[in-house]
Amino acid sequence: MTPKPTRSDLIVIGAGAAGLSVASGAVQMGASVTLIEAGEMGGDCLNHGCVPSKALIAAAARAHQMRDAGRFGITPVEPQVDFPAVMDHVRSVIAGIAPHDSQERFAGLGVRVLRAHARFVGPRLIEVAGERLTARRIVIATGSRPFVPPIPGLDTVEYLTNETIFGLDALPGHLAILGGGPIGAELAQAFRRLGAEVTLIDSGTILSREDPQAVALVREAMKREGVAIREDTRIASVEGGAGPIRLHPETGEVIEATHLLVATGRTAGVDGLGLEAAGIRADARGIETDARLRTSDRHVYAIGDVVADAPSFTHVAGYHAGIVIRQAMLGLPARADHSRIPRVTYTSPELAQLGPTEAEARSARRKGGQSVAVAMAEGGAAGADPAATTDTRTDVIPTSYLRYTDNDRARTEKATEGFVKLLIRKGKPHGVTIVGPQAGDLLAPWVQAMASGTRLTVISGLVLPYPTLPELGKRAAGAYLSPKLFDNPWVERVVRLIQRVLP
Numbered sequence: 001m002t003p004k005p006t007r008s009d010l011i012v013i014g015a016g017a018a019g020l021s022v023a024s025g026a027v028q029m030g031a032s033v034t035l036i037e038a039g040e041m042g043g044d045c046l047n048h049g050c051v052p053s054k055a056l057i058a059a060a061a062r063a064h065q066m067r068d069a070g071r072f073g074i075t076p077v078e079p080q081v082d083f084p085a086v087m088d089h090v091r092s093v094i095a096g097i098a099p100h101d102s103q104e105r106f107a108g109l110g111v112r113v114l115r116a117h118a119r120f121v122g123p124r125l126i127e128v129a130g131e132r133l134t135a136r137r138i139v140i141a142t143g144s145r146p147f148v149p150p151i152p153g154l155d156t157v158e159y160l161t162n163e164t165i166f167g168l169d170a171l172p173g174h175l176a177i178l179g180g181g182p183i184g185a186e187l188a189q190a191f192r193r194l195g196a197e198v199t200l201i202d203s204g205t206i207l208s209r210e211d212p213q214a215v216a217l218v219r220e221a222m223k224r225e226g227v228a229i230r231e232d233t234r235i236a237s238v239e240g241g242a243g244p245i246r247l248h249p250e251t252g253e254v255i256e257a258t259h260l261l262v263a264t265g266r267t268a269g270v271d272g273l274g275l276e277a278a279g280i281r282a283d284a285r286g287i288e289t290d291a292r293l294r295t296s297d298r299h300v301y302a303i304g305d306v307v308a309d310a311p312s313f314t315h316v317a318g319y320h321a322g323i324v325i326r327q328a329m330l331g332l333p334a335r336a337d338h339s340r341i342p343r344v345t346y347t348s349p350e351l352a353q354l355g356p357t358e359a360e361a362r363s364a365r366r367k368g369g370q371s372v373a374v375a376m377a378e379g380g381a382a383g384a385d386p387a388a389t390t391d392t393r394t395d396v397i398p399t400s401y402l403r404y405t406d407n408d409r410a411r412t413e414k415a416t417e418g419f420v421k422l423l424i425r426k427g428k429p430h431g432v433t434i435v436g437p438q439a440g441d442l443l444a445p446w447v448q449a450m451a452s453g454t455r456l457t458v459i460s461g462l463v464l465p466y467p468t469l470p471e472l473g474k475r476a477a478g479a480y481l482s483p484k485l486f487d488n489p490w491v492e493r494v495v496r497l498i499q500r501v502l503p
């Protein structure tokens with residue numbers, strides 16, 4: 001007779017950002033929780049994703065500053081990059097965060113942590129290392145893996161992915177990167193700054209989801225720093241062996257590199273999970289869920305990267321975890337809304353987006369969606385009057401421009417390349433694009449403003465310390481509002497009247 005399965009209130013499969021957040025929340029609320037992890041605690045973000053990539057980017061930024069010091073009257077120097085030491089820095093950052101995600105910490109909180117592969121063997125029935133488990137609620141948080149395209153010959157070379165690149169102990173001589181999404185773009189610039197020759201290849205355009213005007217600044221900066229960017233380039237085959245890796249674009253020429261990073265997107269982590277046995281629907285995009293993140297078995301949730309069509313970010317994993325906790329622990333309904341998820345690509349300049357891009361807003365408008373005004377605070381030519389560039393034609397969404405050059409702090413830092421673009425709906429921010437230094441940090445107040453429905457009049461009236469970059473946001477709001485105030489015949493009439501009666 002099969003022994004009775006071990007029972008708990010909640011089983012969580014996967015100890016990445018998503019699974020860890022649910023497990024810690026649930027156990028601290030008093031539930032009995034079993035957490036199952038086949039690989040490293042902390043998942044992709046800690047071990048092969050956000051943390052090592054941002055640590056590498058930080059080191060690369062220092063190298064870049066040394067080369068770039070001449071603009072400030074300081075003799076620029078070509079940095080001596082000790083790559084193994086750079087990787088020690090990356091590993092030390094991971095090691096510093098790891099205790100927070102560790103088995104010891106979770107066991108200490110009261111979570112039963114199993115370090116093995118989990119698979120469903122029936123509805124709400126899981127097998128782990130020979131033990132059967134069941135629970136009132138189950139959370140699948142198995143994340144994603146690199147998608148490797150079926151290019152002839154690719155499987156014959158030792159290509160890198162995000163799971164292996166941070167294990168390099170020597171700087172690549174020439175790193176070819178297939179895929180110019182956030183992974184490819186961030187790592188292309190970082191490796192270039194650390195001294196590698198880099199070729200970034202995309203079958204379409206780089207960062208294609210993002211605002212093209214913003215991407216143009218990123219592309220320009222990367223090219224200037226020496227990243228060879230090959231867009232609209234399809235690789236027909238790859239060959240290698242012991243020597244260099246040769247990529248053959250369809251155009252017939254050859255790209256030769258010492259290393260190849262494949263960063264062509266993600267695939268959901270559902271292999272060997274036995275979803276069919278559990279009656280849980282999934283396809284190539286990931287696990288199907290409703291807005292409450294319930295799978296086709298209502299007692300089983302899916303969260304984080306494994307969810308079909310959900311944005312793949314650590315903050316989304318955390319957001320999903322909160323939605324499941326409310327439902328599974330407190331019995332309260334909660335829904336995921338992905339329309340206002342911020343995202344930042346940590347290139348230099350950084351590229352930050354909240355809500356729809358201008359193109360998405362225009363396309364929604366064409367489809368008969370809501371009417372949206374675009375106040376493009378691009379920071380036009382130095383000293384330009386933003387109002388002068390307001391586009392009020394009726395066939396397009398009105399735009400106005402203001403650049404980083406119009407911010408005094410950006411000027412003192414000589415960090416003037418960039419812009420803020422606001423999409424406005426009924427006097428409130430509807431979408432925000434920021435490209436430029438610290439764009440990610442500059443997005444935070446807009447996240448708050450959009451969440452709380454703050455009007456642009458409030459933002460433009462804020463008293464912010466001078467000189468700071470956040471003044472850009474206030475100016476951007478002002479750029480939209482000032483034509484209404486200063487070019488308004490009604491306002492002029494009222495002011496003339498008041499001036500006549502003022503004592």
Ligand SMILES: Cc1cc2nc3c(=O)[nH]c(=O)nc-3n(C[C@H](O)[C@H](O)[C@H](O)COP(=O)(O)OP(=O)(O)OC[C@H]3O[C@@H](n4cnc5c(N)ncnc54)[C@H](O)[C@@H]3O)c2cc1C
Nearest residue numbers: 014016017018038039043044049118143304305312313314
């Ligand atoms: C290079 C790179 C840089 C990134 N940078 C950023 C960034 O700057 N900001 C940002 O927000 N996001 C970033 N991301 C995305 C972010 O890493 C992911 O969105 C996040 O890790 C998703 O968390 P998750 O918990 O859903 O999945 P994961 O972190 O993938 O965790 C899933 C876990 O489940 C385990 N698992 C899978 N199957 C099983 C099974 N059957 N049994 C047991 N365990 C299993 C896996 O071993 C893994 O540990 C980056 C990603 C990459 C690759």
Ligand SMILES: NC(=O)c1ccc[n+]([C@@H]2O[C@H](COP(=O)([O-])OP(=O)(O)OC[C@H]3O[C@@H](n4cnc5c(N)ncnc54)[C@H](O)[C@@H]3O)[C@@H](O)[C@H]2O)c1
Nearest residue numbers: 149179180181182183184202203204263264265312344345
């Ligand atoms: N800063 C961040 O928050 C950050 C950083 C890295 C990754 N991430 C997350 O991880 C996800 C995955 O990132 P990604 O960059 O791998 O994927 P992606 O899907 O965003 O980009 C993949 C790129 O590869 C290109 N491509 C696909 N097939 C190709 C081929 N055969 N040849 C050449 N180019 C090809 C695509 O045109 C696309 O530009 C992101 O969508 C993001 O959610 C986030």
